Amino acid sequence: MAVQRNMDPKKCPMPVQDPMVRRNNFDEVALGYTYEMAVNEAKRCLNCKHKPCTTGCPVQIDIPAFIERVANEDMEGAYQIIAKSSSLPAVCGRVCPQEKQCESKCVRGIKGESVGIGRLERFVADWHREHCKDAPKMPEQNGHKVAIIGAGPSGLTAAGDLAKLGYKVTVYEALHLAGGVLVYGIPEFRLPKIIVQKEIDNLKAIGVDVETNMVIGKVLTIDELFEMGNEAVYIGSGAGLPRFMNIPGESLKGVYSANEYLTRINLMKAYKEGSKTPIKHSKKVAVVGGGNVAMDAARSAKRMGAEEVYIVYRRGMEELPARKEEVEHAEEEGIIFKTLTNPVEVLGNEAGEVCGMKCVEMELGEPDASGRRRPIVKEGSEFVLDVDTMIMSIGTSPNPLIRSTTPGLETNSRGCIVTDGENGLTTREGVYAGGDAVTGAATVILAMGAGKAAANAIDEYIKNKK
Amino acid sequence: MYKIVRKKELNPTVTLMEIEAPLIAKKAEPGQFIIFRAKEDSERVPLTIADYDREKGTVTIIFQIVGGATMELNTLNEGESLHDFVGPLGKPSETEGLKKVAVVGGGVGCAIAYPIAKKLHNLGCEVHSIVGFRNKDLVILEDEFKAASDKLCMMTDDGSYGTKGLVTNALEELINEGNEYDEVIAIGPVIMMKFVSMLTKKYNIKTIVSMNPIMIDGTGMCGGCRLTVGGETKFACVDGPDFDGHLVDFDEAMHRGTMYRDFESHAREESCNLLNKEVK
Numbered sequence: 149m150a151v152q153r154n155m156d157p158k159k160c161p162m163p164v165q166d167p168m169v170r171r172n173n174f175d176e177v178a179l180g181y182t183y184e185m186a187v188n189e190a191k192r193c194l195n196c197k198h199k200p201c202t203t204g205c206p207v208q209i210d211i212p213a214f215i216e217r218v219a220n221e222d223m224e225g226a227y228q229i230i231a232k233s234s235s236l237p238a239v240c241g242r243v244c245p246q247e248k249q250c251e252s253k254c255v256r257g258i259k260g261e262s263v264g265i266g267r268l269e270r271f272v273a274d275w276h277r278e279h280c281k282d283a284p285k286m287p288e289q290n291g292h293k294v295a296i297i298g299a300g301p302s303g304l305t306a307a308g309d310l311a312k313l314g315y316k317v318t319v320y321e322a323l324h325l326a327g328g329v330l331v332y333g334i335p336e337f338r339l340p341k342i343i344v345q346k347e348i349d350n351l352k353a354i355g356v357d358v359e360t361n362m363v364i365g366k367v368l369t370i371d372e373l374f375e376m377g378n379e380a381v382y383i384g385s386g387a388g389l390p391r392f393m394n395i396p397g398e399s400l401k402g403v404y405s406a407n408e409y410l411t412r413i414n415l416m417k418a419y420k421e422g423s424k425t426p427i428k429h430s431k432k433v434a435v436v437g438g439g440n441v442a443m444d445a446a447r448s449a450k451r452m453g454a455e456e457v458y459i460v461y462r463r464g465m466e467e468l469p470a471r472k473e474e475v476e477h478a479e480e481e482g483i484i485f486k487t488l489t490n491p492v493e494v495l496g497n498e499a500g501e502v503c504g505m506k507c508v509e510m511e512l513g514e515p516d517a518s519g520r521r522r523p524i525v526k527e528g529s530e531f532v533l534d535v536d537t538m539i540m541s542i543g544t545s546p547n548p549l550i551r552s553t554t555p556g557l558e559t560n561s562r563g564c565i566v567t568d569g570e571n572g573l574t575t576r577e578g579v580y581a582g583g584d585a586v587t588g589a590a591t592v593i594l595a596m597g598a599g600k601a602a603a604n605a606i607d608e609y610i611k612n613k614k
Numbered sequence: 615m616y617k618i619v620r621k622k623e624l625n626p627t628v629t630l631m632e633i634e635a636p637l638i639a640k641k642a643e644p645g646q647f648i649i650f651r652a653k654e655d656s657e658r659v660p661l662t663i664a665d666y667d668r669e670k671g672t673v674t675i676i677f678q679i680v681g682g683a684t685m686e687l688n689t690l691n692e693g694e695s696l697h698d699f700v701g702p703l704g705k706p707s708e709t710e711g712l713k714k715v716a717v718v719g720g721g722v723g724c725a726i727a728y729p730i731a732k733k734l735h736n737l738g739c740e741v742h743s744i745v746g747f748r749n750k751d752l753v754i755l756e757d758e759f760k761a762a763s764d765k766l767c768m769m770t771d772d773g774s775y776g777t778k779g780l781v782t783n784a785l786e787e788l789i790n791e792g793n794e795y796d797e798v799i800a801i802g803p804v805i806m807m808k809f810v811s812m813l814t815k816k817y818n819i820k821t822i823v824s825m826n827p828i829m830i831d832g833t834g835m836c837g838g839c840r841l842t843v844g845g846e847t848k849f850a851c852v853d854g855p856d857f858d859g860h861l862v863d864f865d866e867a868m869h870r871g872t873m874y875r876d877f878e879s880h881a882r883e884e885s886c887n888l889l890n891k892e893v894k
Contacts, residue, residue: 362700366641366703399866
């Protein structure tokens with residue numbers, strides 16, 4: 149059916165909670181398109197032949213096809229197209245950095261704003277969840293077993309794809325709840341946990357078993373997973389140990405890793421009235437780092453009641469690695485950006501609590517190996533930032549539990565699992581890996597892309613073995 | 615769910631529970647720990663494994679009722695189940711090549727010192743155990759230690775049982791009597807481990823301590839359990855919990871241990887009210 153195109157150069161804005169209200173609650177910030185908004189926005193897509201957007205999608209969703217269905221008001225049809233490629237559409241629609249992926253390739257972006265692909269994906273996934281009550285169809289079993297380590301975005305994607313191909317999949321999760329970073333890291337106000345739970349329920353409905361409280365490498369080794377009849381293993385164990393800066397004072401009370409701070413709030417629900425999980429109720433907080441995790445930590449601190457929250461980042465605003473939308477939302481909520489600033493010491497009082505952070509100002513010099521301009525300390529620029537809490541959000545290094553208990557599994561000098569490029573094959577036959585365990589800290593969607601590629605490779609491997 | 619097959623009050627503040635957890639029981643070694651959550655909304659709490667039975671498929675934990683979470687755990691009875699029980703976490707204690715060892719336990723730390731003494735004893739190592747308690751009423755595992763030790767020194771702070779004095783007094787005496795230990799293993803309150811380490815440093819005897827800092831996941835993700843050991847940041851959950859006592863920054867560990875003291879005492883009071891018990 150021919151669609152009347154919408155030639156508005158701007159994308160339909162996302163309705164959001166008012167910043168002054170939302171900075172005091174943990175409810176979702178972005179409220180989602182209405183039905184009319186979605187249909188209207190979908191009509192902005194030109195449905196161009198060469199589909200550049202799809203090349204920007206790590207899980208290769210047929211984007212113009214699903215948007216065409218939305219424009220024609222066939223929401224369930226749109227959902228089925230997305231579901232073919234993505235196991236977690238309601239999640240991706242919310243947390244993918246679309247401006248760097250699909251939307252960056254959109255033809256409409258040349259003379260105006262790109263189509264709001266992420267917003268449409270979210271709308272379709274939410275529409276499906278609210279309107280479609282049919283349980284997903286159980287795929288026909290092919291009699292082969294695969295084990296997945298880690299119930300985060302990478303593991304769940306691999307599990308979903310393999311289950312759809314008929315494999316009996318068991319996902320082993322170390323924590324008491326499945327979801328990985330989607331439940332311990334990304335806050336409720338950006339990704340409501342009920343949505344994650346629903347996506348996991350969908351996977352269970354197609355036969356995926358999820359076993360929580362199972363630390364692979366400790367309670368069972370990868371060799372034992374093979375002895376149990378699994379023909380392949382996928383490692384999606386995520387990043388791991390938080391990095392610190394190795395500056396004086398990092399062991400003071402009131403210095404958190406972003407992982408710890410966010411885990412207490414998200415997984416352990418410290419934000420809820422009457423929660424049994426202790427957390428510091430800070431007045432002035434400095435979050436060190438400029439990625440999405442730093443934004444999440446800063447915005448969470450604000451919602452926990454902090455009066456002043458700083459993002460302390462050694463490069464400039466332009467260089468912030470966080471999604472643009474997260475930076476904008478943080479600014480609207482009153483987070484103060486201290487860019488071109490680097491901490492050199494955490495100051496403590498007699499009780500061993502944080503009472504300030506000594507910083508230096510930076511300026512940008514020549515580009516470094518990453519292509520970004522290298523920050524250099526400005527002489528004599530030392531000053532003290534008055535804070536009682538410091539949250540370190542400068543990345544993680546891979547968890548040693550699996551590599552130290554799996555003979556023959558090669559890791560690189562940074563401790564990341566070595567894989568054979570695209571398909572995730574490790575140096576052990578039948579063992580595949582992907583996501584942060586391979587790349588170091590990256591994004592949800594890249595982890596999902598790796599899970600998807602590995603699921604295909606595992607399918608090929610097991611088929612060829614027969 | 616993880617069923618409690620046996621529950622025993624060892625003294626008014628310390629409880630033993632034997633939990634059905636066959637996979638963990640199969641792998642557990644002395645020195646490793648588990649993380650439990652009593653109920654669905656409970657905190658995650660790490661506890662070092664006190665014993666395990668591979669045949670029966672059970673893991674024994676011994677805990678002191680110190681805060682809301684342990685109080686909640688103590689409300690569960692035989693036949694009931696813990697919501698979560700995960701492990702074995704951390705590295706096992708190293709026992710290889712040890713011929714003569716002094717095992718020093720303080721208070722509820724004795725629950726963790728015991729399986730190490732037992733393992734060493736079974737390996738044919740000469741074990742001298744020194745256990746210290748505040749008073750006679752708080753003594754636990756005396757018979758077990760007797761069975762696992764070639765020599766047992768029972769110490770109480772007030773002299774109401776055994777010898778009056780600190781574990782360090784007994785240890786120094788044994789050293790001065792000419793006992794040459796390959797290693798001293800000290801497990802108990804941080805302050806005790808600090809003083810044992812200071813003593814053994816003087817005599818140049820290798821000393822291993824078992825640290826029990828605040829942690830959440832226990833698998834190397836949150837970083838809450840970090841310690842400074844030999845000037846480097848270490849994570850108790852994956853690098854430990856055993857560390858070289860001569861390198862651990864105990865003062866820092868003690869400070870960090872008090873991070874949530876106010877919250878804890880408040881939680882304990884609330885639990886007490888909830889459970890209608892007297893606040894001790």
